[in-house]
Amino acid sequence: MEYIILLRGVTPSGKNAIPKMAYLVEILTEAGFEKVRTYIQSGNILLDSPLPVEEIRHLVHRLIKDQIGADLKMVIKTKRDLEKMADENPFIEKHYLYDRVHVILYQNSIQNLPLEKLLPDYGGEEICIGHHCLYLYLPRTAKRKKLNTNYLEKLFGVDLTMRKLKVIEKLLSK
Template sequence: MKKIILLRGVTPTGRNRIPKMAYLAEILTEAGFDNVQTYIQSGNVILETALSDETIRKLVHDTILEKIGADLSVIIKTPAQLEMAFQENPFDETYDLSRIHLVFTNDDLDTEALNGLSQTDFGDETFVAGSECLYLYLPRDAKKKRLNTNFLEKQLGICMTMRKLSVIKRLSELSLLF
C-alpha cells in the first residue's frame, strides 16, 4: 500500500538536516520499503509497504536517526487522505495560493480545543479545521504572525507538520504516478 511520509523538523542546516533526498530514498529502500520516491528537500517521501503505520513510523524514524543523525517526527498519510485534504481546501482563488498551508498530524484532534482555536481572532491570519488537516492562510503582510506549527502543537498537545498547498497537490499527483 502506498504511504506518504511527511517528516517534521527537517532543517536546511544543523542536526536535523537531510544531506540529500536521494540518500534518504536509498536508506529507506535498504530498510525494506518499496518504490521510494522523495520530493523536495523538506522531507516528503512516497513509498510502498504492507507494514502498519506504527511500524512504518518507528522504522523510518530509527533509520534516519541511525544513518543521518536527524531526530525527526514522522507523519503518515495515504494518497486518498492527501487528495481529500487538497480537495477540501476552504480558500478560493481570491486568496494567494502560495500563502495557504496545510497542517497534518497522526493524532486525533481534540474537538473542544479545535473549537476554541476556530473562534480565536488571529488578525489577518485564518485558521480552518478540515476532515484531514488544518488549513492556514498566512498572508505575507500579516501584522502579527501567530499561526505556526509550534503554536498549534502547544495549543493541541500533539505533533504536527505543515506543508504548502502546492506541495500537497504535487505529492498527491506523484503518489498516483508511481
C-alpha cells in the first residue's frame, strides 16, 4: 500500500534537521520500504509498504532518530486519504486565495478531537471542520496567525501537522 508520511518539525539545521532528503530515502530503502521518494525538504515522504501504519511509524521514527538524530512527530496517511482531503476543500470560492488554504492532519479521525474547543471567530482567519482534516484559510493580512499547529496541538492535546493544500495536491501527483 502507498503511504504518505508527513513529518512534523523538520528544520534546516539544529536538532530536528534532516540534512539531505536523499539520505533519508537511502535509509528507508535499505530498511525494506519500496518506491521511497520525498517532496521538498520539509519532510514529506512517499513509500510503499505492506506493514500496518503503527509499525511503519515505529520503524521510520527509530531509523530517523538513530541514523540522523532527529526526534520527529509524524502523521501517516494513504494516498486515498489525501485524495479525500483535496476533494473536500471548502475554500474553493473565488475570493479565497488557493495558496492560503492549509490542512491540519491528525493520525486518527479528525472527528475524534474535542472540536467544541474551537472558537467561533478567529478574526480574518477561518477554520472549517472536514470529514478527514481541518481546513484553514490564513490570509496574508493576518500579522500573527492564531490558527497554527502549536495552538491547535495545545488546544486538543494531540500531535498534529499542517500542510498547504497545494502541497497535498502535489504529493498526490508524485
